[in-house]
Amino acid sequence: MSQMDDALREALRREAAPEGFAERVMAKVGREERQATKSDDLSHWLLAAFRRPQLRWATALAGVALAIGTMEYRNEAEKRAEGERAKDQVMLALRITGGKLRLTQAAVRRIQYAPREQ
Amino acid sequence: MPASFDKLAAKAEESVDVTLDSNMLQLAGRFLSGQDADQAKAKKIVAGLKGITVRSFTFKQEGEYNAADVDAFREQLKAPAWSRVVGVTEKNGEREEVYLKTSSGSQIGGIVIISAEPKELTIVNLSGDISVDDLGELGGQFGIPKVELPKSKGKEE
Amino acid sequence: MTPVADFEGMVREHQSMVFSIAYHFLHDRPAAEELAQDVFLQLFKSMGALESAEHVTRWLRRVTTNRCIDHCRRSRLMPRIGLDQVPEPSIPGGAPDLMLSRALGQLVASLPANWRALVILKYQEEMETEEIARALDMPAGTVKSQLSRALDFLREKASRVLGETV
Numbered sequence: 538m539s540q541m542d543d544a545l546r547e548a549l550r551r552e553a554a555p556e557g558f559a560e561r562v563m564a565k566v567g568r569e570e571r572q573a574t575k576s577d578d579l580s581h582w583l584l585a586a587f588r589r590p591q592l593r594w595a596t597a598l599a600g601v602a603l604a605i606g607t608m609e610y611r612n613e614a615e616k617r618a619e620g621e622r623a624k625d626q627v628m629l630a631l632r633i634t635g636g637k638l639r640l641t642q643a644a645v646r647r648i649q650y651a652p653r654e655q
Numbered sequence: 656m657p658a659s660f661d662k663l664a665a666k667a668e669e670s671v672d673v674t675l676d677s678n679m680l681q682l683a684g685r686f687l688s689g690q691d692a693d694q695a696k697a698k699k700i701v702a703g704l705k706g707i708t709v710r711s712f713t714f715k716q717e718g719e720y721n722a723a724d725v726d727a728f729r730e731q732l733k734a735p736a737w738s739r740v741v742g743v744t745e746k747n748g749e750r751e752e753v754y755l756k757t758s759s760g761s762q763i764g765g766i767v768i769i770s771a772e773p774k775e776l777t778i779v780n781l782s783g784d785i786s787v788d789d790l791g792e793l794g795g796q797f798g799i800p801k802v803e804l805p806k807s808k809g810k811e812e
Numbered sequence: 813m814t815p816v817a818d819f820e821g822m823v824r825e826h827q828s829m830v831f832s833i834a835y836h837f838l839h840d841r842p843a844a845e846e847l848a849q850d851v852f853l854q855l856f857k858s859m860g861a862l863e864s865a866e867h868v869t870r871w872l873r874r875v876t877t878n879r880c881i882d883h884c885r886r887s888r889l890m891p892r893i894g895l896d897q898v899p900e901p902s903i904p905g906g907a908p909d910l911m912l913s914r915a916l917g918q919l920v921a922s923l924p925a926n927w928r929a930l931v932i933l934k935y936q937e938e939m940e941t942e943e944i945a946r947a948l949d950m951p952a953g954t955v956k957s958q959l960s961r962a963l964d965f966l967r968e969k970a971s972r973v974l975g976e977t978v
Contacts, residue, residue, distance in 0.1 A: 540912070541967055542935070548917035549836050549936040554827035555845055562823050562852045569853060621843075622886070623675065623683035624694075628840065630673045630707045631697050632922075634779045637770045641751040643972075644743040669924055688842050 657727045667712035675707045703784035711777040837880035839921035851876050874947040877929045884925040927962035
């Protein structure tokens with residue numbers, strides 16, 4: 538087994554998940570389940586309301602409010618996605634900057650400490 | 656960045672193109688976590704920046720780009736505000752250059768890094784306020800060593 | 813055991829694997845955790861389709877890797893080659909293997925997304941070529957050749973930055 542293989546296995550050894558990870562996953566699952574239940578209830582309510590003429594306007598308005606709410610949610614979600622992308626790009630850019638500074642320093646050292654030609 | 660870089664992107668096997676103006680940097684700053692050491696440092700650096708541009712090209716073979724592709728960009732760095740603080744050319748043709756744009760006091764108004772390797776060309780341009788401490792502090796963060804900078808503005812070599 | 817209790821057990825059993833794939837890919841702990849959480853959320857929704865413990869493991873590896881690749885593409889984290897990050901050794905002449913490992917971890921995170929996936933699945937998960945090919949839906953020959961190129965690249969970069977042959 539080569540040194541490289543060993544070093545890669547060491548470098549890529551599994552890390553422990555952050556503390557509380559499983560609890561946070563279960564909390565997320567719980568929220569999703571509750572959301573799914575709410576959506577089902579809402580769909581049933583809307584369908585039932587539409588069958589009763591006097592509720593149709595209220596239902597239509599509720600539908601519009603829901604659509605606006607959904608649009609706002611989508612805009613918020615898009616904004617969040619954009620922010621995350623910008624953050625990722627900043628981190629990438631700064632890592633590249635640091636990496637190149639490091640490379641430059643290594644190059645300077647190689648020249649400084651290279652044996653002089655007689 | 657010169658238009659020739661778009662041609663290089665077309666030739667490159669892989670390329671990176673990051674362009675962030677002050678609005679995007681502000682947005683990014685809101686999403687950088689104060690809990691993570693690297694992100695907290697990035698947040699501090701980004702607060703003073705007006706822009707970040709990174710173009711990096713990796714080619715399949717040597718010789719797919721030439722000095723002329725970068726010279727047009729270097730011309731811009733001959734302006735008085737810019738000083739080349741590091742210029743290293745190695746036997747294998749690798750060339751690393753670091754330019755700083757001086758601002759007031761110990762502030763740096765910008766940094767440009769040109770890293771030209773046989774199969775890879777990278778240009779980094781950070782513009783805005785970067786303090787000498789911040790630049791030096793990049794050392795230890797992002798896996799970067801502390802960078803020692805000249806105390807006074809040197810002549811371009 | 814109720815399905816939810818089973819599921820929580822699965823999360824605890826596989827959380828390290830999923831988080832590690834994401835972390836070694838993204839080199840960003842908060843992003844890795846978020847991605848890992850989403851994988852498990854997806855697992856919860858897909859439980860009915862999974863037939864065995866082994867199937868769950870294969871599913872998790874494949875979905876986590878694909879999500880990491882998608883994350884990179886969506887973030888315009890174009891494949892980043894040539895990022896040399898080597899931490900300054902705290903002890904001069906410190907254990908070269910440790911330095912090499914640390915350098916490699918960071919270099920792996922700078923590989924193109926596909927190469928990154930191959931290296932992580934091979935060296936973190938100890939998967940064979942055929943298994944990797946199935947997980948990533950790639951021909952085995954392609955896995956072999958791309959892995960070889962990725963390793964050549966890593967070897968060359970590590971040598972240049974560390975100044976030693978690996």
